[in-house]
Amino acid sequence: PILLQHPLLALTNDAFPEMFSSICAAFSKHVFEKHEPVFLAGSCLTAMHMTARGSFGFIDDQDFETAEIMISGVEWFGELGLFVDTAIHNSTLTARTFAETLAISGEDLVACIRHVPYCCVMFCEYAKEFVKSTSDNRTHGALVEASKRCCRQTLHYRALYPDRKTELFTVRIMPDEGEAEQGDLN
Numbered sequence: 774p775i776l777l778q779h780p781l782l783a784l785t786n787d788a789f790p791e792m793f794s795s796i797c798a799a800f801s802k803h804v805f806e807k808h809e810p811v812f813l814a815g816s817c818l819t820a821m822h823m824t825a826r827g828s829f830g831f832i833d834d835q836d837f838e839t840a841e842i843m844i845s846g847v848e849w850f851g852e853l854g855l856f857v858d859t860a861i862h863n864s865t866l867t868a869r870t871f872a873e874t875l876a877i878s879g880e881d882l883v884a885c886i887r888h889v890p891y892c893c894v895m896f897c898e899y900a901k902e903f904v905k906s907t908s909d910n911r912t913h914g915a916l917v918e919a920s921k922r923c924c925r926q927t928l929h930y931r932a933l934y935p936d937r938k939t940e941l942f943t944v945r946i947m948p949d950e951g952e953a954e955q956g957d958l959n
Contacts, residue, residue, distance in 0.1 A: 775823055775825050776796075776797055776800065776823065776875065778847040779823065779849050779920065780920050780921050780923075780924035780925075781896070781899050782796065783924075784929060784930055784933070785892070785895070787933055788892075788895065788929045789889065789892045789895075792885065792886060792889055792892050795885045795886075796877070796885045796886070799877050799884070800877045801876055802873055802874075802875055803873065803874045803875075803876055805827070805868035805872045805873070806868065806871060807868060807870055807871060808867060808868065808869070809867065810866070810867045811829065811850075811867065811868065811872075811874055812850070812851065812862045812864075812865065813862065813865050814832070814834045814861075814862055814863055814864055814865045815861055815862065816861065816862050817854075817859075817861055818851045818853060818854030818857075818860040818862055819878060820851060820854060820877055820878045820879075821849055821850070821852045821854060821877055822849065822851055822866070822874040822875070823847060823848070823849045823850075823876070824844060824846070824847055824848050824849075824873075824874055826872060826873040827845075827868060827870045827871055827872025827873060828843060828868075828869040828870045829843070829844040829845070829848075829866055829867065829868055829869055829872060830842070830843060830844075830865075830867045830868075830869045831844050831850075831865070831866050831867075832864060833864045833912055833913050833914075834863050843869065848917075849917075850866055850913070852916060852920065853903070853904070853907060853911070853916070854878075855877070855878075855879040855882055856879065856900040856903060856904055857904060864913060891929075894928075895927055895928070895929045898926075898927050899924060899927050902922075902923040902926055902927075903919055903923045906919045906923060907919050
């Protein structure tokens with residue numbers, strides 16, 4: 774259930790269940806003691822971390838607020854590092870209790886998906902939109918919203934979950950025979 778909180782991983786589970794299992798196996802568990810940093814602002818993005826257990830203190834330097842936010846549920850951080858070679862953390866995440874994260878690097882993710890072309894297309898489509906949409910605002914909230922929005926924009930998502938408001942129903946160009954006869958009588 775932890776990994777399914779991320780929109781792209783949930784979509785992968787729905788569209789490619791075997792691939793999702795492979796990605797799950799590629800995640801590594803990291804354990805942190807109280808007050809131990811998971812990552813620091815200014816450090817290189819090397820993996821996406823998902824909080825799994827414990828409480829964390831989060832400071833988002835992009836918000837220009839120094840107040841620490843307490844996190845105890847599932848959140849993900851550093852997703853941009855999956856799709857670009859050089860990026861830095863603009864926030865700090867520190868364990869406030871004994872805590873665990875699940876992490877995956879871009880290389881490990883690519884190793885999982887590279888042999889399944891349709892899955893690669895989905896991830897590349899998502900990554901292109903995600904990187905483009907996060908160039909201006911990299912606050913944690915903006916990145917989470919970008920994840921959700923970019924996932925909904927993929928062809929795989931739209932095929933699995935069509936929008937009923939924009940769905941086209943049967944369009945008839947030629948009238949049925951019965952309708953044509955009625956039209957002739959009028």
